[in-house]
Amino acid sequence: MTFRFSPRILATGAPPIPAARAWAARYDGRAGPALDLTQAVPGYPPPPELLARLAEAAGSRASAGYGRIGGDLDLVEEFATETAAFYRAPVMDDEVAITAGCNLAFAMVMTVLAGEGEAVLLPTPWYFNHHMALTMQGVRAIPVPTRAEDGFVPDPARIAALLAETRARAVVLVTPNNPTGAIYPPAVIHEVAAACRRHGAALVLDETYRDFLPAPAPAPDAATPGAPWRPDDHGWPTPPHALFEDEHWQDVLVHLYSFSKAYCIPGHRLGAVVAGTKLQRQLDKALDTLQICPARPAQAAVAWAIDALRGWRAGNRALMAARACAFREALAPLEGWRLDAIGTYFAYLRLPDDAPDAMASAERLAAEAGLMTLPGPFFGPGQDRHLRLAFANAAEEVLRQVPARLATLR
16 A cells, blocks of 8 residues: 655655764764754753653652643743843733743644635744644745845845735744844844734744853943843843733744753753733643643743742853853864854854755765764755754764864865
């Protein structure tokens, strides 16, 4: 018997990370151990206290039963409280839903917001799982090109024009960005939100990496105008936007968050959606259909961890900032390559002019030099000269090996 497959799934690209790792299966070890910089995973384990609580919760009778569709109340309440403190604006418990990972959060939100044949605007380079989710649902992903010269920050005027032209149901912004690491200025986020409000679209703001926003040393004058990301008394950076301060934020904003990176638990699949109650009521349908409830052991452990591990998370932010600096310094002497963007977890690297295009270069680096990267075309059109390197999952001594591996391409 020959099965017939859904046209939507056939139109969806294959998962990029296994494809890149398959190239490395041909590597013979000549340059040393293989270096895998394909996936955004923390390069260190959760703290022992969190692991112990995960184990205890997994073995409890309470965790074996079904939970609340939108997440257990202990975690909902803790996350609502932290979100309100982080953005310095009220966030209510009934405006929070806990999900089985942020990827599923995105897919379920899009099920609520857009129907088959309708459009959603995605700045490029885009996060490939967002594009895959839209394709699987029959939603048109309309690229919004960004440029290295602009720091890969989208142009709000261009987004506003596309909203008018396409009548798109939503605009998706990822900041700090995957794959570039770019941090969108607050003014850009606010202008895009205003354009969405004018055109009756949602702003879906994915802030998976918000816990790694940089917090630089204080300026000599604490009142220096325009000094971004100043830590507050909690060690948090200044909020990356003030959208939650608008009393009508629920009419335009859908906020996505992931617990995977901040708590080093990607295998436990835990994310969140913060949105108004009208959207949450519709989202309940998708939640009940696609997840029933999020896995309960991780919810119990993270409800404790939000407050208890605040200092540990601040240390992780500092560690990631140090890795970014070390990676930038390691790449500086490399001739012909250009570091077009770096931040949070990622470096977006432009290939030398005489190198093959990104797909061929990534395959050669994996198969011949044991360096696994993701080529730009996995992140949308117009990315043929870039590679994404997820430096967060490697210690500094490993990152120092990367330039020599890249040099083998030439």
